[in-house]
Amino acid sequence: MTGGRVPYTPRNHRRILCIFPRYSRSFGTFHHAYPLMGTVRAFMPPQGILLVAAYLPESWEVRLIDENVRPATDADYAWADIVITSGMHIQRPQILEINEIAHRHGKLTALGGPSVSSCPEYYPDVDILHLGELGDATDKMIAYFDEYGSQRPPQQLIFKTTARLPLSEFPTPAYQHVRMENYFLGSIQFSSGCPFRCEFCDIPELYGRNPRLKTPQQILKELDTMLASGNPGAVYFVDDNFIGNRRAVTELLPHLIDWQKANGYPVQFACEATLNIAQSPKLLEMMREAYFCTIFCGIETPEPEALHAIHKDQNLSMPILQAVQTLNRYGMEVVSGIIIGFDTDTPQTGDRILEFIR
Known part of the structure; x- marks a missing residue:
């Protein structure tokens, strides 16, 4: 430690x-x-x-x-x-x-x-x-x-808890107690917290708006320890927003690339991030090289007035379908979160969402 x-x-x-x-x-x-x-x-x-x-x-x-x-x-x-x-x-x-x-x-x-x-x-x-x-x-x-x-x-x-242990002091999870082949996906945490204040989300209240971080060395040790207990084939970064601190992710990705190359690309990576990641081409290039294949994005709704009402204006920084197509071009499947039941929904909302999904 x-x-x-x-x-x-x-x-x-x-x-x-x-x-x-x-x-x-x-x-x-x-x-x-x-x-x-x-x-x-x-x-x-x-x-x-x-x-x-x-x-x-x-x-x-x-x-x-x-x-x-x-x-x-x-x-x-x-x-x-x-x-x-x-x-x-x-x-x-x-x-x-x-x-x-x-x-x-x-x-x-x-x-x-x-x-x-x-x-x-x-x-x-x-x-x-x-x-x-x-x-x-x-x-x-x-x-x-x-x-x-x-x-x-x-x-x-x-x-x-009134004084949280810094993530940089977290021990490696006790993977020796599980068999990784029993799991659909592996999981790993790099950061905690999210800078955004989406109205429906409890993450900023529970974990704060200033993302706290592990070191790249911790992440590599966790990957090695996880694979020693079996290889699930894919590892999901469970951070609520993988790009909550872009500088930190930019520093982490070269370490993941080197680890994948040294180990023969044993796993695919997946993560969840805000849709505006599509506006960071250098980040996406490194994610492609690190073998990120799936990204979960909280699209929530294609209706601009609803996104504005729930304080998710980051989804309005570029056309949503254009953002999805950008991520696809970097080899990443986009899994989306969609919410029905916002205060701004109308009788036509369901049809608009279905058309958007099609």
């Missing part, structure tokens, strides 16, 4: 069971495609809980289970002192179920991640709530685990 953080030195031995809950079935899970892909059982590895597993004291025993691959068993719960879970709103029923099973086994439970960070009131029965990103709250939670083990507190404890 780089930077100034001194790893916590525990006084007691602990067994930590990290469980990532299964997703409720939806179009976005792509579960119907898995039987076509052999060993694939889930969409992407659980980046957040893999990071937490890597952050825990090295002397502690950690068992990580992604319930999208296989369910945790009674034996897993019996083995543990503490059960940690994380997830999004769509996983709320499964999070509550994990908490109930853990309590039935007499275990202390802790919950972090985006769902609880935005709506802690959803989880009144979890023993410890971790609100916010990795940071001082995580250190306090680990110290509590060390002190109390499985002992449950008399009332719910809330640890809220």
